[in-house]
Amino acid sequence: MLSLTLLISRAISSIGGKMVSKGIQPLVICGPSGSGKSTLLKRLFKEFPNTFGFSVSHTTRKPRQGEEDGVHYNFVGVEEMKAGIEKGEFIETAVFSGNIYGTSKKAIEKVQSHGKICVLDIEIEGVKQVKNSHLNAIFIFVEPPSIEELERRLRARNTETEESLEKRLNTARTELKYGLAPGNFDLVVHNNNLKEAYHKLRDYVLCQIERQVAQGFKISIDRTPLSDSDFLHV
Ligand SMILES: Nc1ncnc2c1ncn2[C@@H]1O[C@H](COP(=O)(O)OP(=O)(O)OP(=O)(O)O)[C@@H](O)[C@H]1O
Structure with a gap:
């Protein structure tokens, strides 16, 4: 394992009247259901076991x-x-099937306090709320190759009924519009070839980490390199 450990500082500053958290920047990952968010995150957590936290x-x-x-x-x-x-x-909060879900400030601060990048896997409405909050997050959108391929992957995942599949595909169309509109996300990862998509995500995130480390944040990037076999069975 390679190890790199640097300094962290946490403070709150005011930019244009808005309070902006100066803790380690959370990573927001968004994309249609089935676009591959969990698949990519699983590999990121595996390669950098001490860097990220939910x-x-x-x-x-x-x-x-x-x-x-x-x-x-x-x-x-x-x-x-x-x-x-x-x-x-x-x-951010959202209602699904009559239940309220939400991410509290405290829950994010808890992850940050361990020197980790807090990962938020959320939907577009949540993204909009995070953008309006004091969190100075990094926003990444995962784009499927096409709606047809998205449908194929969701069917292959075997988690959906015909009804829920149709609902997810309809939602995906709206999400893609927002996700691909210029300026809404810092990075769009086109998840066609998994290895390529993963490297695009990883290299971008590493750049963001290096930038924060240069600013004095202490973020562990202990690394367990992945091998080709990590990309064989998607
Ligand atoms: N690049 C890829 N090539 C082929 N299949 C993929 C690729 N990326 C992901 N998949 C497959 O697509 C399916 C959906 O991926 P995943 O569950 O990661 O999506 P998700 O965006 O996390 O979905 P949800 O929001 O519903 O949790 C999975 O079965 C996964 O194995």
């Missing part, structure tokens, strides 16, 4: 079997969640 989201839905409070989600009641939102404790 924040633990809050949800008002009931825990499923095996889900642990504080680990998979922070499970809260509707009233508690609504009160937290009122108090401005959340960076």
